[in-house]
Amino acid sequence: MTTAAFLTCLKEMNVRASDIMTTSIITASPDMSIRHAAGMMVFAGISGMPVVDASGKLLGMVTEGDLMRRAEIGTGVRQSSWWLELAASTTELASQYVKEHGRKVKDVMTTDVSTVTETCPVADIAELLDRRRIKRVPVMRDGKVVGVVSRANLIRALVTMAPDVSTEAESGDNAIREDVLAAMKDHPWALARENVTVENGTVHLWGPVVGSEEGNAIRVAAENVPGVRDVKTHFGLPPSAPSSR
Structure with missing residues (x-):
């Protein structure tokens, strides 16, 4: 099914985020170790989770993508030539170093996080995931995370809620x-x-x-x-x- 056809089907279903979101949310704290966060994702079978502080405020998201480039497993970014390294700004090189060597979730998490409300139509969520090239989005209520809608949730909705012609x-x-x-x-x-x-x-x-x-x-x-x-x-x-x- 094409993206356009998928979105059309979701729009016709008139389903909201609250209808399909996962409410048993697994979260990380900013001071959690990278190893601990990675283990939680592996054992829970998820590829990302919200990062919240002690009050439940959303600080960011940590995903598999944030953990791909790590010095300890030899996947850090390698500069192919000296002139590419010269072309990179000091800020970019410093950020890359922290991503590869940081010990805590706050060092690697993504802070530019898109969110939705419980009443957001799932078709709009699908468009957001596609446009931002992300796999999940937190669902917010009164500043707190109350659920997560992932691509898997959207596919499941299509299977369980779409009418069978x-x-x-x-x-x-x-x-x-x-x-x-x-x-x-x-x-x-x-x-x-x-x-x-x-x-x-x-x-x-x-x-x-x-x-x-x-x-x-x-x-x-x-x-x-x-x-x-x-x-x-x-x-x-x-x-x-x-x-x-």
Whole structure:
């Protein structure tokens, strides 16, 4: 499924952060050791967690990405040549050193953290994760973290909450054909009317040879029409050719 299709599906679901967020939150303290934080993530099966102070105030996030470059395991950034090191500012080099050698979570955590509220639509959260290239976002209430929404939560919501179009009331074959044609209408890859046939809820798509992406778009458009039981493609064959059904 493309990102656009995924976002469209989430928007149609009208689900909020509070509906899908993880509330059993595992957090780190800023003075926790890097080793301890890494162990918590490994044993909990998570790839990141909020960093909070004693009052519960959100200070940052520590993730696998923050722990990738470490001197003790030989993954520190290596300058490929002396002139690249000269080009880097003193501030950049100092920050890199702290990330690689720091002993506490506060030394490596990300402080520029995006957050959402409990009423935030999950489609907006998906767009945020995609735009910021992050895997999770804290959910806030009155300045405190009350949950976390991760990419896994979004995928789980799609599985458990999205309607299954295959269970929709079946329409007659003629109605299904019209709906398939309508679903493709105005798209540059749409098939001509004569290239779409329906038999007992199975859509047959005919026409000239098309690229894989165009073929997938045509198939997906048909699959999302309520009442469709199956979709069979016969690209490269005329509509009159016998099918393999």
